[in-house]
Amino acid sequence: MSSTWIRRLRPSGPGTAQVLCFPYAGGTANGYSGLAHAFTPDVEVFAVQYPGRQDRLREAPAQNFQQIIEHVLEELPSHCDPEKPLALFGHSMGALLAFETARWLQQTQTPFAPRHLFLSGRASPSLGRRPSDFLRSDAALVAELRRLEGADRQVLDDPEMLELIMPSVRADYRLLMQYIWDQGTLRDCPFTVLVGEEDPVVMVGEADQWRTLTTGVTRTVPFSGGHFYLNQQFQQVAKVMLSALSATLDGTSDPGQVAAGRAEP
Template sequence: MSAPHIPDLPDPWLRRFRPRPEAKVRLVCFPHAGGSATYYHALAQSPALMPTAEVLAVQYPGRQDRRKEQLMDSVPELADRITASLTPYDDRPLALFGHSMGAVLAFEVAQRLRERSENQPHWLFVSGRRAPSRFRRGTVHLLGDAELVDELRRVGGTDPRFLNDEELLAEIIPVVRNDYRATEEYRWSPSSPLRCPVTALAGDRDTQAPPDDVAAWRQHTDGPFDLKVFSGGHFYLDAHRQGVTDVVSEALVRIAGRREPVRGTAQ
């Protein structure tokens, strides 16, 4: 549950596990429901991103070193706070990567960055999440504790040791329930499409985010669009870390090699 080391950034919302002052691009990563910034620790250390990108990981309130802070169950409010925290770091091209709940937040932050600057963001990666236009009512946050734990076992992504430890469960359950409430009560407000490229990633057996629903992200950008489907369920990326890293790295190299973000019609 503890972070690998003390983060070097003063902002509580962001973690930087490996500073790369020479990097031309910053990749901002958004965790899933119940997740923390350390989920992206391995990605931040990946040789595939050297020296192109520096990874910043978002740390939501209520977990790890922020565990004593009040939880936030509003996607728009979270997006507002995260966008403000990114202000000192938008001196370089920003790319955003989010998985599940993180994909929704990355999308909302991308919209706010676009309103603030025509040159940001330069790329959006959305993983394991149906497009905002594919609304489906969710009730997981209303489940009892035992049923919620069963759901966590079913979708994966949580260390089974945590789910078998009553003391750890007492910390995990309120955080997970809060995050599910945030995503299940989120409603997309139709707006003009993004202008940056969007890459959507999905597991072919993900019942929460079937590939057809993930493909609908195409409607949310006027820029190039690509869909990558991997074998697996909701946390397919745990088994395909290198494949996902390669997809991201290829895009970041493209960003680093140009001065202006890609624009154009969806493909």
């Protein structure tokens, strides 16, 4: 089946696990290609492609998180195997979408209820939403992208490229400004929280507060780097994720444990 919302980045043979990735604001499914290829062959990796970018450039951007979640839930059975455990990964805005999608999957008691949640580059929504004026102008939004190093400098310096990417970036930041946590949590779902130690917008302690949103085991893993530490450390991130998945699937995680440790190079 040709998918609009879910893209397969790494097929597997008789694999043991599946990972569905949610991009950051302005990001694309292809942005996870490096992470997908860092996994061992027994992990099948998918990513969500939001409308309004790349091959979906002519489509209207999503109006709210719910629209994205509903389409992902609709397509999930066509791509993922209900007999294989599913994990969700999200970076920045994608972490919120992964969390909310996991809640829906758990509430509906589908066979796709995630066995593990990987939340990257995002403070826990339980801390509230920071006031922001990024949307007052494109100049302010571009300045924020430069600060986070979330786009290639050549793209940000090229007016024609900016004209192509700014509608989706603007739309995604609007989604972030609309999002309000409704105090919902997850039951018995392990969380691995990943964060850059030099992230200018997410402190390690703020990321660690995700642990309050699940009754499952949580671990917070700091990496060297800033908000987009991920782009330079696909191998290390995949190693942490594989270790966490193995512990979850083997049933070796202690549900009462909250651990923190720095990722080893």
